[in-house]
Amino acid sequence: MKTRLSTAAALLALLASTARAQTMPVIPIPQPPVDSTDPVATLVSRLDLEHYKATVKGLTQFGDRRQGTKRNRDAVDWIEAQLKSYGCTNTERITYTYTPPPPRNADSTARAAAARGRTPQAQGGGRIRGVRTRTGVNTDSLKQPDPRIRALDAEPTTPGERQEVYCTKVGETHPEEMYIVGGHMDGHGWNEAANDDGSGTALVMELARVFSSPDVKTDRSIRFVLWNNEETGLNGARAYVEQRQGLQGKESPAGSGKYPEPKWLGMIQHDMMMFDHGMPRPDGSISPEQRPEADVNIEFQSNSKMADASQKLAWAFHSANEKYATDYPAQVGPHMTNTDSAPFQDLVPAISLRENERGREVGAGWDPHWHQPTDVFATFSDKDFRLGLNAAQTTLGAVGTLVGAKLGGIPVRK
Numbered sequence: 001m002k003t004r005l006s007t008a009a010a011l012l013a014l015l016a017s018t019a020r021a022q023t024m025p026v027i028p029i030p031q032p033p034v035d036s037t038d039p040v041a042t043l044v045s046r047l048d049l050e051h052y053k054a055t056v057k058g059l060t061q062f063g064d065r066r067q068g069t070k071r072n073r074d075a076v077d078w079i080e081a082q083l084k085s086y087g088c089t090n091t092e093r094i095t096y097t098y099t100p101p102p103p104r105n106a107d108s109t110a111r112a113a114a115a116r117g118r119t120p121q122a123q124g125g126g127r128i129r130g131v132r133t134r135t136g137v138n139t140d141s142l143k144q145p146d147p148r149i150r151a152l153d154a155e156p157t158t159p160g161e162r163q164e165v166y167c168t169k170v171g172e173t174h175p176e177e178m179y180i181v182g183g184h185m186d187g188h189g190w191n192e193a194a195n196d197d198g199s200g201t202a203l204v205m206e207l208a209r210v211f212s213s214p215d216v217k218t219d220r221s222i223r224f225v226l227w228n229n230e231e232t233g234l235n236g237a238r239a240y241v242e243q244r245q246g247l248q249g250k251e252s253p254a255g256s257g258k259y260p261e262p263k264w265l266g267m268i269q270h271d272m273m274m275f276d277h278g279m280p281r282p283d284g285s286i287s288p289e290q291r292p293e294a295d296v297n298i299e300f301q302s303n304s305k306m307a308d309a310s311q312k313l314a315w316a317f318h319s320a321n322e323k324y325a326t327d328y329p330a331q332v333g334p335h336m337t338n339t340d341s342a343p344f345q346d347l348v349p350a351i352s353l354r355e356n357e358r359g360r361e362v363g364a365g366w367d368p369h370w371h372q373p374t375d376v377f378a379t380f381s382d383k384d385f386r387l388g389l390n391a392a393q394t395t396l397g398a399v400g401t402l403v404g405a406k407l408g409g410i411p412v413r414k
C-alpha cells in the first residue's frame with residue numbers, strides 16, 4: 001500500500017512538472033522583414049517552398065535516376081531543358097566512360113561492414129555517439145511496395161558512356177573566376193531518390209533559376225553542376241576535375257573575353273537536404289516529425305590540403321544562414337566526406353551542405369530513408385522540404401554575396 005501510494009505521489013509530481021512545462025509562456029520570435037536595400041535579400045526572397053517542392057517532384061518522375069540507364073539519361077535531358085527555360089541557356093555536358101570496378105569479395109565486404117559496426121570512428125573523421133542503427137543500400141525490387149516505382153526503376157545499369165550537365169551565370173567584371181555549386185542527380189535503392197539527391201539537385205536548379213533572371217548581375221561567375229555517378233564513387237565529379245582542371249582561367253578564343261573554364265574559387269556541394277528527425281531512439285525507431293532543432297550541416301574536411309580556406313568558406317555560409325535563412329540555423333563541422341566536393345578538397349576551398357553530418361549522423365542511421373525504398377516524394381512533409389529550402393536560402397545568400405550580386409544596378413552593400 002505504502003509503495004502504491006508513493007508511486008501515485010511520484011506520478012502526481014511528474015504530472016505536475018509536465019503541466020508546469022506545458023504552461024510556460026511561449027515568446028514569439030519576430031522575423032526581420034526583407035531588407036529591400038540588400039539585393040541578395042531580394043534574390044533570396046525569390047525562393048519559395050512550392051517552387052522547391054515542384055522541382056524535387058519533377059526529378060522523381062525519373063525514378064531513382066540510376067546511372068547507366070535510360071531514366072538517368074532522360075533526367076539529364078530534363079534538367080538541361082529546365083535550366084534553359086530558367087534562362088541559364090549556355091548549358092554544356094561532360095562526357096566520360098564509367099566502367100564499374102570488379103565486384104568486391106563478399107567476405108571482405110562483410111568483414112569491413114562488421115568492423116565498421118564495432119568502432120565509434122565515423123567516416124570522414126569524428127566519433128559516432130549514442131544510438132546507432134544499420135545502414136546500407138536496398139537492392140531488392142520487392143521491397144518497393146509501389147508497382148509504378150518498381151517498374152520505373154526496373155532497367156539495370158550498363159557500363160559505358162555517361163553525361164552530366166552544367167550551366168553558368170557569367171560574371172560581368174570577373175568572368176574568369178567562378179564558384180561551383182553542385183548536387184548529384186543520380187540515385188539508387190529502388191525509390192525516387194527524392195532526398196538523395198533530388199533535394200540537392202532541386203536546390204542547385206532553383207539557384208540557377210534565381211541567378212538567371214535577366215535583372216540579376218554578378219561580378220564573378222557561378223557554375224551550376226548536376227553531377228552523375230556520385231553513388232558509384234564520385235565518378236562524374238572526378239571526370240570533371242580530370243577534364244577541366246587544366247583549362248582554368250584561360251581565355252578562349254584569345255581576346256574574346258570568354259572563359260570556358262573560369263578559375264575555381266570554391267566548390268559547394270549539396271547532398272541530402274531535407275530530413276533531420278534526430279538520433280534513432282533506443283528501440284531503433286525515428287521520430288516521424290522533423291525535429292524543431294533541425295539544422296543545415298555545413299562541413300569542410302580538416303584533413304584536406306585546403307582545410308583553412310575551406311573552413312573560412314564554411315563560416316561565410318554560416319553567417320549567410322544567420323542573415324538569410326528563415327527557419328533553420330546552420331552548424332559547421334570538420335568532417336566533410338563521401339560526396340562530390342571530395343575530388344576538389346585538395347585543390348580549392350570545398351564544403352558540403354547536408355541535413356545531417358555525413359559521417360557520425362547519416363552514417364549512424366539518422367536518416368532511415370537513405371538508399372531505401374522509402375526515399376520517395378510522398379515520404380516527406382513540408383517541414384522536411386523547408387529544411388531544404390533553408391539550405392537553398394543559405395547558399396543563395398552566401399554565393400550571392402561572394403559574387404557581388406546586383407539587382408537592377410543596385411550594388412551589394414558591404
Ligand SMILES: [Zn+2]
Binds near residue numbers: 184
Ligand atoms: Zn547523395
